[in-house]
Amino acid sequence: MERETAYIIDEMHKLGISLTEQQSEQLYEYYRLLVEWNSFMNLTGITEFSEVVQKHFVDSLSIVKVKNMNDVDNLIDVGTGAGFPGLPLKIVFPHLKVTLLDSLNKRIDFLNAVIEKTGLTGIETIHGRAEDFAKPGLKREIYDLCVSRAVANLATLSEYCLPYVKIGGEFIPYKSGEVADELQDAKSAVFLLGGKVESCENFDLPGSDIHRSLVRIKKVGGCPKKYPRKAGMPSKVPLHT
Ligand SMILES: C[S@@+](CC[C@H](N)C(=O)[O-])C[C@H]1O[C@@H](n2cnc3c(N)ncnc32)[C@H](O)[C@@H]1O
Numbered sequence: 234m235e236r237e238t239a240y241i242i243d244e245m246h247k248l249g250i251s252l253t254e255q256q257s258e259q260l261y262e263y264y265r266l267l268v269e270w271n272s273f274m275n276l277t278g279i280t281e282f283s284e285v286v287q288k289h290f291v292d293s294l295s296i297v298k299v300k301n302m303n304d305v306d307n308l309i310d311v312g313t314g315a316g317f318p319g320l321p322l323k324i325v326f327p328h329l330k331v332t333l334l335d336s337l338n339k340r341i342d343f344l345n346a347v348i349e350k351t352g353l354t355g356i357e358t359i360h361g362r363a364e365d366f367a368k369p370g371l372k373r374e375i376y377d378l379c380v381s382r383a384v385a386n387l388a389t390l391s392e393y394c395l396p397y398v399k400i401g402g403e404f405i406p407y408k409s410g411e412v413a414d415e416l417q418d419a420k421s422a423v424f425l426l427g428g429k430v431e432s433c434e435n436f437d438l439p440g441s442d443i444h445r446s447l448v449r450i451k452k453v454g455g456c457p458k459k460y461p462r463k464a465g466m467p468s469k470v471p472l473h474t
Contacts, residue, residue, distance in 0.1 A: 237261050237282060244286050247439065248294055250325060259324045259351040260290055266350060267315060270343045276315040287440040293318030294325055296380065296405060299434045299447050302326045305377045309334060309397050311363045312384030316344050318407060319380060323356050332376075334359040334366060364464040367396035374399045374456065382407035387419035388471035391450070392461045395426035398452040404428060408446040411435075416448065422472035427454040 238257035245252050252260075267289075268280050279288050296302070296318065307330040310319025314335060323331040333344055333356065341360040348356055359366060366372045379394040379402075387406060394404045408415065412433060423430055431449040438445050461467055 234258075234261060237264075240283065241286055241290065244291055244440075245294065245325070248291065248297055250294060250297065252325065256324055256327075259353070260286075260321065262351050263316070263320065263324070263347050264290075266343070266347050270346070274339050274343070276340065276343060283440070287438065288443060289315075289317050290321045291440070292407070292438055292443065292445065293321035293382075295436070295438065295445060296322070296407075296447060298436065299432070299449055300378070300403070300405065302329070305329060307331070307376050308378040308380060309372065309376045311379060311381040311390075311394050311397070312336075313344070314340055314383075316347065318382055320344065320347065320356075322380070323353060324351070327353075327355070329355070331356045332359060332372065333357070334361065334363060336360070336362045362464045363393035364461040364467060367393075367461055369458075372397055374452075377402045379404045380407065383409075385468060386471065387412070387415045387448070388422040388473055389467045391419055391422045391426055391428060392467035392472060395423070395428045395450070395452060396456045396461050398428075400427070400452050400455060402452050404450040404452065406448050406450075408448060410444055410446070412446045412448065418471075418473060423450055425457070425472055426460055427452055427456045429453045 241257045242252050309332040313333040319333045338360045341358045344358050376397050379397045428450045433448045435446045
């Protein structure tokens with residue numbers, strides 16, 4: 234295990250992140266549980282250790298290239314699946330109050346097991362659809378940051394995510410490949426939901442073939458009450474021009 238934790242520490246160092254022994258052990262335990270649970274449920278197609286470190290852990294943390302996480306108090310990860318990117322972010326930045334939301338209960342069971350085994354506090358899981366928890370009195374417009382990876386196209390995803398973000402906060406989707414067309418298609422959805430695209434940072438993820446794009450969308454105005462529409466609508470009929 235020492236060799237593996239040293240590898241995790243080195244790879245995070247390349248991103249300018251200094252990990253404690255405890256944090257590297259928590260990430261290793263997360264990896265171990267991911268592989269164990271993956272043998273009886275579908276969590277990830279990636280199970281080889283160095284690939285998990287690069288394609289899940291380093292990728293999740295690549296947000297530090299565009300955002301100072303010390304400026305963030307709370308975040309929600311929408312469609313977190315096996316916890317990416319929200320759970321590695323919580324382990325590396327323990328001051329964060331984190332909500333992990335997913336519509337598949339089996340994945341929530343897995344996340345709860347990781348949280349219990351690693352002893353993390355200040356993190357909650359929600360089993361449900363993104364469209365159902367951004368209602369007034371629930372989790373509407375309370376987060377500094379919303380992140381999401383591999384969940385939906387940007388127009389749909391904006392309707393899932395922007396209602397969670399407080400004015401002045403940010404929504405940063407993890408996209409892959411070229412996103413120019415997707416950004417164009419999502420432009421009016423982002424505007425309608427109170428967002429403004431500030432920038433899009435593209436880079437190759439080291440040690441993998443992933444071309445990552447991180448889009449910074451600022452919440453500049455309140456989200457109209459009618460959004461998000463009822464569950465299923467944002468994906469069936471995405472908001473567009
Ligand atoms: C391809 S997986 C990606 C998981 C993780 N974000 C990652 O990058 O590894 C998509 C996840 O989004 C969840 N999801 C899709 N639509 C959702 C919705 N409307 N509300 C909540 N979760 C949703 C699915 O259950 C699934 O776990």
